[in-house]
Amino acid sequence: MRHPLHPALVHFPIACWSLASAADLASLFLGQPAWWLAGVLMTIGLTLAIPAMIAGFTELMRLPEDNPxxxxxxxxxxxxxxxxxxxxxSLLMRVEGMTLHAPGLLAMALSLAGFVCLGIAGWLGGKLVYGHRLGAD
Structure with missing residues (x-):
């Protein structure tokens, strides 16, 4: 039985990005520790998303073009x-050199917009597995 790699890898960037958006919101009340954590989590999430996206793209290449x-x-x-x-x-707007700085409203808005896109992507991913049965034997 072959288990697709993509679903195993996506949990890490999803967790990091979701927590980064939550930390951005928390930074409105908690200040520097929260926005710094958001920047670190975004960096980790972006790094871990690359292998997850490569695995997803590799699995896409195996899918027949006529698949519904x-x-x-x-x-x-x-x-x-x-x-x-x-x-x-959002991360690039809060980095200067190798130092994280407090995000402006635009950087925070981009983070929250990323979270919305992430939620839609997750819903669609669930539809692919549970509705279309992709990756299931």
Whole structure:
């Protein structure tokens, strides 16, 4: 029985990005410790997302073009890439050299928009597994 690698890898960036967005919101009340943690979690999430996205893309290449799930697969991939791009943009707005700085409102808004895209991507991923039965024997 072959288990797809992608589902095993996605939990780490999802957790990091979700906690980063929560830390951004908490930074409104807690200040520097929370926004610093958000930046660190974004960095870890972005790094761990790369192997997860490679594994997902590799599994996509094995999917026949006429598979009825292909439309939802493409939507899932677009939402993941949007989340990645939004979190990356948010991180770049709060880094100067090798130092994290307090995020501005735009950087925080990008983080929250990334979280929304991540939620949509997760919902679509669930639809792929439980609705289309991708990866299930």
């Amino acid at each position: 799930a292909i439309r939802d697969v493409n939507r899932h991939m677009i939402m993941v890439m949007a989340a990645f791009s939004l979190y990356l943009a």
